[in-house]
Amino acid sequence: MRNRLYNKPLSTLLLGIYASICFGQTSANNFREQIEEYLDSIKIPGVMISIVQSDSVVFAEGIGYADIDKQEKVDEHHLFRQGSISKSFTAMALLLALKNSTYDLDTPIKEIDPDIPLTNPWANTQPVRISHLLEHTSGFEDFHLHAMYSHATDSVPPIIDMVNDHSQSLKSRWPPGNRKAYSNPNYIVAGHLVEVLSGQKFDEYVKENLLQKIGMNRSGFYTTKPESFSFSTGYRRSGSILSPTPFARINGSPAGDFCSNAQDMAAYLQFMLRRDSSIFSQTDFDRIEIPQTSIAAHNGLTYGYGLGNYSIWKKGYLFHGHGGQIDGFAARYLYSREADLGIAVAMNRNGNENALLDFVLELIHPNESIAPFKRQIYPIPDSIKTKFSGFYEFNSPKSKLIGFTDKMLAGLTLDFKEDKIITKTILGKPKDTLFYAGNNQFYYNGEGVPSAMLLESESGHSVLWINDNYTEIKSHTRRLIIFFGLLLSFLFTTAFFAYSLVWLIRNVFRKERKDSLSHLLLFGFGLAFVSMFVGFGLSVSHPHTAQQPTFSSLLMYFSSYAMVLLAVGSVLRWRQLEGKKRFMVFYVCSSIAAIIISVYFWNIGFVGLKLWSY
Numbered sequence: 001m002r003n004r005l006y007n008k009p010l011s012t013l014l015l016g017i018y019a020s021i022c023f024g025q026t027s028a029n030n031f032r033e034q035i036e037e038y039l040d041s042i043k044i045p046g047v048m049i050s051i052v053q054s055d056s057v058v059f060a061e062g063i064g065y066a067d068i069d070k071q072e073k074v075d076e077h078h079l080f081r082q083g084s085i086s087k088s089f090t091a092m093a094l095l096l097a098l099k100n101s102t103y104d105l106d107t108p109i110k111e112i113d114p115d116i117p118l119t120n121p122w123a124n125t126q127p128v129r130i131s132h133l134l135e136h137t138s139g140f141e142d143f144h145l146h147a148m149y150s151h152a153t154d155s156v157p158p159i160i161d162m163v164n165d166h167s168q169s170l171k172s173r174w175p176p177g178n179r180k181a182y183s184n185p186n187y188i189v190a191g192h193l194v195e196v197l198s199g200q201k202f203d204e205y206v207k208e209n210l211l212q213k214i215g216m217n218r219s220g221f222y223t224t225k226p227e228s229f230s231f232s233t234g235y236r237r238s239g240s241i242l243s244p245t246p247f248a249r250i251n252g253s254p255a256g257d258f259c260s261n262a263q264d265m266a267a268y269l270q271f272m273l274r275r276d277s278s279i280f281s282q283t284d285f286d287r288i289e290i291p292q293t294s295i296a297a298h299n300g301l302t303y304g305y306g307l308g309n310y311s312i313w314k315k316g317y318l319f320h321g322h323g324g325q326i327d328g329f330a331a332r333y334l335y336s337r338e339a340d341l342g343i344a345v346a347m348n349r350n351g352n353e354n355a356l357l358d359f360v361l362e363l364i365h366p367n368e369s370i371a372p373f374k375r376q377i378y379p380i381p382d383s384i385k386t387k388f389s390g391f392y393e394f395n396s397p398k399s400k401l402i403g404f405t406d407k408m409l410a411g412l413t414l415d416f417k418e419d420k421i422i423t424k425t426i427l428g429k430p431k432d433t434l435f436y437a438g439n440n441q442f443y444y445n446g447e448g449v450p451s452a453m454l455l456e457s458e459s460g461h462s463v464l465w466i467n468d469n470y471t472e473i474k475s476h477t478r479r480l481i482i483f484f485g486l487l488l489s490f491l492f493t494t495a496f497f498a499y500s501l502v503w504l505i506r507n508v509f510r511k512e513r514k515d516s517l518s519h520l521l522l523f524g525f526g527l528a529f530v531s532m533f534v535g536f537g538l539s540v541s542h543p544h545t546a547q548q549p550t551f552s553s554l555l556m557y558f559s560s561y562a563m564v565l566l567a568v569g570s571v572l573r574w575r576q577l578e579g580k581k582r583f584m585v586f587y588v589c590s591s592i593a594a595i596i597i598s599v600y601f602w603n604i605g606f607v608g609l610k611l612w613s614y
Helices: 025-041 086-099 130-135 159-165 184-198 202-214 262-274 282-289 353-364 382-388 404-409 476-507 516-540 551-572 581-603
Strands: 046-053 056-067 234-238 241-245 258-260 310-314 317-326 329-336 341-347 390-394 412-416 420-424 430-438 441-444 450-456 462-466 469-474
Touching: 025 046, 025 056, 025 353, 046 262, 046 353, 056 262, 086 130, 086 184, 086 202, 086 282, 086 317, 130 184, 159 184, 184 202, 202 262, 258 262, 262 329, 262 341, 310 329, 317 353, 329 353, 341 353, 382 412, 382 450, 382 462, 390 462, 390 476, 412 462, 469 476, 476 516, 476 581, 516 551, 516 581, 551 581
Parallel strands: none
Antiparallel strands: 046 056, 046 341, 234 241, 310 317, 317 329, 329 341, 390 412, 390 469, 412 420, 420 430, 430 441, 441 450, 450 462, 462 469
């Protein structure tokens, strides 16, 4: 499929935009102008863009500003923080270190370092293996707030210190090698294993044994801004205002500290397109791109998250790549050997890196797809319809702290047709279409390779694997009862809060306030509930200070307990209620609603949550 995108040798092209024509300087300038207009429209200071084929670099430059105040333009050498793209390089570094050892991807990580502070109830039969770390199937949680950032000022702590800091995350919530749940601490442990196996510091090993061999001479895992290379300033947007973001040191370098530029990312994309055998074998490249440890992979699904490398269908081709965000930066890269195309983008502002890459891809290939594809669709057997009909709950959250959102709002009902499934939301609204590809696998909407699957778990539960998410069949009726029970509870307590507010304002100057305590109890409940979420939101949005008690985390902590106490107090007040019967019924219903809300948030761990130690 060589030169499928371009119908003349790339040496005759100047900076490439449209795929099917040979173009000159005017088109190249037009490409830059359209990128600049896009950046200006959504307030992005600057970007680096790499576009390559396996044998040619089509475009590898910067556009916009690396530093607004200094009016410093981005060029191909300016480094950008790449965030979670780091995982692609950490995975390859660990794979390389394993090749020079007696271990392999199936080795339990405790065999390499028995002191890793992990908890796994299934350790005797299903230990956490190296491959589980790299495919996010260990069952570990994502970052806990208190351990996200390092506040050391003198030197970078050893990676084993970072591993120990994340011990609360290193707890398998289900048998390893089953469900995928994205977890940064997986890759912090992976970086530690690189150091144990190689006997070198992680960043030095990666640079000497991987990056320099690829030709990525300025890239690296930088925990502070490097003085010897030009570096873009990161920005954060608030409304229309852009503010510089300090180079924050995350407490997990292998998971997010990688930095690169347009020139180096072009070399990396070509390395992946060519499958350069100087470092890895063809089997190694297959293993990087194809997952093997999830329940779906065990049953033959090849689409998903491999070793720091995910699959995605775009423009009629299967691409591979990764994305990332970190303070003041967002980045993404994709490549497809079938299309002979690789694209990498990064911007020096937090934002939607997917939209930026899609915009660039659309400029290159404005048609809906760059190649026709064929897929074979079959009728769905009745045995599958009978076995797998029902409602499915998402059951592999990144973090139990925010997992309640899935429990409240997410879930899919499967509506089987002859050769497809219409997935519907919890309230029955059509969402996506799955077309049957055979072997219990399904094409997702317009994709040309299967990415969804119906299968059975080890415990005998029906499972829908969709978009790398693990869902289990559950009672739709029970979910609806919970959903509408909580919805009605919120409505009742909100209505009583508003009613009490009006009552308090009207009665503030009256000498006799009839049954004021009843109004104050449920008014106070509403105030405590709102304060709990305000405290939570402020704490989560400022993770730099999350490791110590702050006003916002203390507000959440005390408000959560106050909410429960006021709800209980409102029930104890029933016998002393005065006034009209309508008011008493309204009060009792609102009081019951307050109890339901309190029980729910107690059950999910919000009540008494100490965010500074979470």
